[in-house]
Amino acid sequence: MPTFKEMDPELVWAAIKGHKDVLTPEAEKLEGFYSSFKCPRCMCELQKEIDPRHVFADPDTMTPRSLLRCTNCRYLIDPHSDIIVEYGDASKTPVKTIPIIDPR
Numbered sequence: 001m002p003t004f005k006e007m008d009p010e011l012v013w014a015a016i017k018g019h020k021d022v023l024t025p026e027a028e029k030l031e032g033f034y035s036s037f038k039c040p041r042c043m044c045e046l047q048k049e050i051d052p053r054h055v056f057a058d059p060d061t062m063t064p065r066s067l068l069r070c071t072n073c074r075y076l077i078d079p080h081s082d083i084i085v086e087y088g089d090a091s092k093t094p095v096k097t098i099p100i101i102d103p104r
Contacts, residue, residue: 027063037079039070042093046070046077051085054078 037046046068055064058080067085069076074088 023063026061030061030063030065034066034068034079037068037077039073039075040077041075041088041090042070042073044070044072049076 034046034048038044039046048066049069050064051067054067058065065080067076068079069086070088073090073092074086075084076086076088077084
């Protein structure tokens with residue numbers, strides 16, 4: 001298995017000097033898209049999760065795409081296609097209680 005070797009930061013900055021930054025605006029647009037989602041099951045926050053099989057699935061996008069996982073029930077969704085990847089644990093979903101009305 002190949003080993004990851006980090007590039008020298010000075011060489012990287014020298015290589016991209018003078019080029020227009022096209023990745024930051026696209027990444028910010030995706031961040032806004034991701035932050036608009038809540039878990040459809042328990043309405044909790046979702047956090048980004050990288051799946052290497054999915055990350056560059058869109059040939060028109062230069063930035064990596066993410067899946068979104070619920071921090072509570074572990075529900076996993078592809079926000080780009082609305083496909084449910086994993087259902088997670090439904091037992092972690094808060095249950096709404098209905099008040100009991102005494103008929104007396």
